């Protein structure tokens with residue numbers, strides 16, 4: 118497993134190789150609470166997420182995976198350090214600017230599908246664009262719907278869909294606006310292995326065929342194995358990374374981390 122500091126330039130904002138970076142963090146610190154109850158969830162993280170790649174974030178429970186994702190995506194305010202997403206300095210933004218960034222430039226998939234029960238699959242998929250009063254690009258909508266295999270389910274409501282289908286609707290909703298980055302937090306956490314496979318295959322296809330950039334937090338080595346690269350956290354620090362991972366090499370890396 119490559120150590121982060123060996124492979125990538127950690128301090129000057131640019132990777133050592135030529136791959137374009139869609140989002141990065143430098144010296145990122147997040148603490149919760151004060152005094153005796155302070156928890157240092159992120160203890161100074163330098164990380165790059167490459168454009169046009171699926172990157173998985175792994176690590177033990179409590180290692181800071183969700184906190185890192187939330188700080189990168191402007192869902193949470195870092196204590197110190199810098200976060201830049203698609204050229205925008207998220208760390209310097211007001212709450213209002215962050216909300217706007219999330220609405221206009223980012224896509225989200227969570228463990229809970231968060232679909233609106235009264236809307237059809239098609240209406241759920243276009244809801245973020247409708248809220249932002251942005252036009253739906255029909256060709257892209259069709260490409261996304263075909264990629265998730267939901268063509269014959271578009272007029273169904275969430276309670277008429279399986280969990281896997283609902284999560285595929287949530288993925289399509291995250292992708293239909295062509296966001297700069299899709300952030301996915303345990304997207305397969307509620308799914309059986311077959312549905313997980315379908316959702317993961319779709320997230321990977323969204324990168325390979327639609328040119329998306331995806332950052333995914335997961336506990337599951339077989340889920341992380343669909344990524345181009347895995348970064349490992351422990352105790353709020355980035356402790357390693359793995360390119361071209363397989364479930365076996367990920368398990369070895371996790372064992373090495375204890």
Ligand SMILES: Nc1ncnc2c1ncn2[C@@H]1O[C@H](COP(=O)(O)OP(=O)(O)OP(=O)(O)O)[C@@H](O)[C@H]1O
Pocket residue numbers: 149150156157158176177178179180181182183184185
């Ligand atoms: N809102 C909060 N208030 C206080 N402490 C928090 C809060 N959110 C997270 N923490 C703490 O920060 C640390 C990192 O949490 P985080 O949820 O980022 O870890 P994680 O790696 O995503 O864990 P898991 O795999 O269990 O979801 C943990 O010690 C957690 O208890």
